[in-house]
Amino acid sequence: MGRRLAAAALLALSLLWVASASPLADARGRAAREAAALPPEGEGPAPLLEETAAEAEAGDGGLFLTEIVEPAGSLADLRAVEAADVPAEGRDAARWAVYRELLPRRENGTFGSEEPVSRGEAVQALYRLSGIRVPVDVCPYPDVPEACQDAVAWAESVGVSGGVAEGRFAPFSPVTRSQLAVMLHRFAAWRGEDVESRTAVSWDGEKVPAYAEEALNWVMDRGLYKGMTDHGLYPDLPVSRLQLAVILAGLQEARDPLAGALDLPEGGEASLSRQKHGELDQAVAAAARRHGAVGVQVAVLEKGAVTDAYHYGWAVKGSVPMSSAHKLRTASLSKVAAGLAAALLWEEGAVDYDTDIGAYWGVKTWKPVTIRSLLSHTSTLRNSESIAWDYAGVRAQLGSASGYGGGTPGELRYWSYNNHAFGVLGQTLELAAGRYLDDVLEERVLGPLGAEGSFTAGELAEPELVTPLYRGNGLGRSASSVLSVRQWSAPGATGRQFAGGFTASALDMAKLTALLAGDGCFEGVRLMDAASVELMESHGDQALPGGIYQALPMRLRFGAYGRERLYYHTGSAYGAYNFLSYDPDTGDGVVVLTMGADGGKDAYGIYAVCGEISRAVYEALAPGA
Template sequence: MNLSELIAKHDVPGAQVAILADGEIRDEAAGVLSTRTQVPATTDSVFKIGSITKIWTATLVQQLVDEGALTLDDPVRDHLPGFRLSDDQATEAVTARHLLTHTSGIAPNHFTDTGCNDDAIAKFVATLADEEHLLPPGTLLSYSNTGFTVLGRLVEVLRGKPFHDVLREQLVAPLGLTTVATIPYEAILHRAAVGHAGTVPTKKWAVSYRTAPSGSHLAMSARDLLTFVRLQLTDFAGLREPQVNDVPDFGDDISGWGLGWMLHPGNVVGHTGVSKGQKAFLRVDPSRGLAVAVLTNSTNGRPLAHEIFTENGIDVAPPPTPPADPAPIDDRMHGTYRNPLYDITLDSTCLTYRPRSDLAASFLGDRTDPVEVVRLGDDTIITTRGHEVMSLIGSDGTGRAKFLHNGGAAYRIA
């Protein structure tokens, strides 16, 4: 089935696919960049890559390590003057390795808007001193976009330049990449894909610049993404070395974590990116020099990517689905789980999200209605719509689970 047929099958407005094999990249595109404008998607269009950006940020950090500017186990505060978290012990302990492996204990998202200027990341990191800290560093893998923003600030300080300038000078220009936008002002110079909720265009392309190092701004063609991956296969193998082997199941077939990279069964590595109605998927088999990138401008992109990976020799698990006859959600799973932004209450049939502040409420939007869930496995549940997998972890001493792992991030029992 060709790409045009696949996007029609999965109700995706537009997509790009690139495949690296035998040292060569071939690519194709199909559909439209926006259902509103009907501009055709081409192989030189730029799609947002979301959290795949984290591999680029990890590479910038590793370059600094290679140059002797820091080590991964230095406390971050040694290189960031004034760096402070609300937890004094965490301030002293957090390292770049913690941040790269999502084990820093910093909560997944802080929504303080610090603008779009070059000082936005510095201002944002300064606000963490007033934000509730989630977990002691090293406790548990808990996916943190905010943690990668701290890494972005580390890069800015050690290079003496804004993050997007460092990206361009250290990676984009040396690799000769011509279809990369590091900020929205550059994206407008290209044929830029617009995100869609299904097939309905989103009303925003990017959020504040504060989250650029974690994945809010970087956009490119699938070909340029794989040109970057080709560098990873030759020069940055250490980033793929396992760092965390105990990863709770959150539905993306992840068996471990490297430095920025997700590790999958069968020696496959990759990352997934979600950003304002765009979904990007990257899977790499380093032993075969094989990489596949699938960039889509729709929330419907996941099944499309699964088909393309399978067709091109990347062994991936099928997307999870609720069982036909699920076991009941038992009492030890019930409870209210908390992070600094939200409380999530789980009972026998549903999850209910409650914001803990007006700011959190503004980002939660209309997602306050109960979400139906069923039991998936011994320690996992799955939503009946969207099929999001969540894990229950540990024990609080009374027989109840200690953490709910939702979207890769930990929520502790309240």
């Protein structure tokens, strides 16, 4: 007998299930096992649903009915489920999700707590919660693999989830917090629950998609995102597997006795920066006044999370007060953005750090220059503003003896801070990837983090937020000049902006810094491999003058501002004096963007206005402070 889905029959079965007084249950499912979407035989509990021998006719096909039974199993059985790779906080939820077969283990046997959940996985989890088992021959979306076609067809039929665009479901794309909220809201409505939100949640500075506003308010009202949103909603951030397990357990606590008995994370960890906001605000203002700054932005990280922000003075002198939303030219902090793009492309296999870059340019280099040597300022390329930044000019430089200084590329004794080399680095990365670095960063990190920054300031969504730069009391560079930089004709066409042209707010830069301080995780979700961050932080044993160590591209200093170790980068241009740093051991960090200050330096060689602010923040965040 055929197994084509009859939509009317499926809806009828769904309504019949909603009317049932039985608590929610789950089952192993028939086709999922063949696609390894469920745990291997013998893992997890006995089936919670029992197929009846009867088969209800639906048109010319068959609709397999299931019998809803009480959820089985005991708390002792659940806590016997192996979850050693899951953090203690949330381990109960992970065990429950495995036990109920909502989120099966990965092929390597781990739970994968930090891994983003795909849209297909999210729908499968809700399908298993639904208690409905309807085999289908045809799925409404051609991009859905067989393993989750039943789940997607069910979700489409009952209105829990539809496609994204152009007839696609995008089952492998990470599900965002906004998308999941809509799925949960519709799922609860399908179950007949009260889905009215009685609390309007306001998220200052965060752009919630219009389609998800009602659902996000309901999710927050229900406390389903508790612990996930202590430091911001981040509506476009993916949801991790552990976070989904906690959310589903919270959704089920009144229906599943085991879910109701779990120890779930509470969240609500206090921010020392927020507790001391007034004190730190005064410290920021005092440092700014002492060094004559026209405008200042500061963003704070605690334990790998962006927790607070400060601003002082003017965005446009005498007329527009500075805010945390304004976008400033970050100067050489741009090199961290370029280095992050390099690590992401290395992770994707698009580049090799130790291959001669001539392979990407289609030219025989006069010396073997690598991405690693460009990032570490040891390429020996000539560094001059007079050297052409365009594709043809750089290509000619790479193949000519006159394009290099003395020494062997890659050797630290030939270290020389090199802005031009970072232009070549950016071009090399774009040529290798066939993509603009702005697009690489937007797709991989900026978009999910709700951050906005660009090497081409003229492409920013809100150009009115871009500030001029002030050098002392005068204008260092106008806003219109900053905004004149638009996307170039093709990836790799120019390298002019990669050494210092990234334009963003301190909050935007702090989100990127938090990703590094969290070893590739942001708010519990892994956005890049830990190995990629380790690569960026890698350095040799030999110190440079001043006792600093060159990483890729950051620097490492020991004992600064009361911290055992700090990775950092400085930046200055047109009157901007900037500083980005983080403590890799605690996850604390500070980003300071300034303009118009005096540019004096402290004992660590850091711009004093930035150093004084950073010291105040690090001391406030120190254990026992």
